[in-house]
Amino acid sequence: xxxxxxxxxxxxxxxxxxxxxxxxxxxxxxxxxxxxxxxxxxxxxxxxxxxxxxxxxxxxxxxxxxxxxxxxxxxxxxxxxxxxxxxxxxxxxxxxxxxxxxxxxxxxxxxxxxxxxxxxxxxxxxxxxxxxxxxxxxxxxxxxxxxxxxxxxxxxxxxxxxxxxxxxxxxxxxxxxxxxxxxxxxxxxxxxxxxxxxxxxxxxxxxxxxxxxxxxxxxxxxxxxxxxxxxxxxxxxxxxxxxxx
Ligand SMILES: NC(=O)c1ccc[n+]([C@@H]2O[C@H](COP(=O)([O-])OP(=O)(O)OC[C@H]3O[C@@H](n4cnc5c(N)ncnc54)[C@H](O)[C@@H]3O)[C@@H](O)[C@H]2O)c1
Numbered sequence: 001x002x003x004x005x006x007x008x009x010x011x012x013x014x015x016x017x018x019x020x021x022x023x024x025x026x027x028x029x030x031x032x033x034x035x036x037x038x039x040x041x042x043x044x045x046x047x048x049x050x051x052x053x054x055x056x057x058x059x060x061x062x063x064x065x066x067x068x069x070x071x072x073x074x075x076x077x078x079x080x081x082x083x084x085x086x087x088x089x090x091x092x093x094x095x096x097x098x099x100x101x102x103x104x105x106x107x108x109x110x111x112x113x114x115x116x117x118x119x120x121x122x123x124x125x126x127x128x129x130x131x132x133x134x135x136x137x138x139x140x141x142x143x144x145x146x147x148x149x150x151x152x153x154x155x156x157x158x159x160x161x162x163x164x165x166x167x168x169x170x171x172x173x174x175x176x177x178x179x180x181x182x183x184x185x186x187x188x189x190x191x192x193x194x195x196x197x198x199x200x201x202x203x204x205x206x207x208x209x210x211x212x213x214x215x216x217x218x219x220x221x222x223x224x225x226x227x228x229x230x231x232x233x234x235x236x237x238x239x240x241x242x243x244x245x
Pocket of ligand 1: 003125
């Protein structure tokens, strides 16, 4: 489980512990999670660093023997920039973490799942992979890469009994969402809190998504109940994606 120190990742990891997973490992670049969850083992890892990921996965496999479930959730939001003002460094950093992180984990854990002949992989993309907004082209492209990669990986892993799917969150109430609206405020001069309030009101269900909403979907996708879905792009937007609210 990556990006488990806060937000959706912490909610999903907490749910896996409650579901009875024998060991739950949270790989996150942030050394201290928002709160201590008994049963969640924190590991400080940069998912964009292939060597760090390989070493961490090897250590878990050596100790535990197998990895049954992988959730690739860690990502960073980009500072809001129009493409014409976007620095090279931003492109490199966002793609390295958001796409490279998913690739590094899927490659390392996928090898072990192939050998085991089973496994569940859930990646976390974004609705902006489908309907991007101005000022976040690189983030949106990194998430489109995650969606497409997930589908290709699902086809490659299907013969080995490994089920791979992705989740497409909409506006979820987390730190990343607050950072994103702060960036929009800087770009437009609008008050971020007013932007957040307006977004909340415009949502079809009258609320943003929560870590628990993400946990409900991830828990199902990681279970045997999701028995005939591979390469699926699962809407977690509360209708925001297709209603363009
Ligand atoms: N919050 C939203 O509205 C929203 C919408 C669409 C998609 N998403 C996606 O959902 C996922 C979770 O989002 P969130 O809102 O919980 O984000 P968040 O920013 O609150 O948490 C992301 C976590 O990833 C970790 N992380 C960042 N870079 C890392 C790195 N290099 N290596 C390891 N860990 C790293 C952070 O430390 C943090 O704990 C992300 O993939 C995000 O892009 C979120």
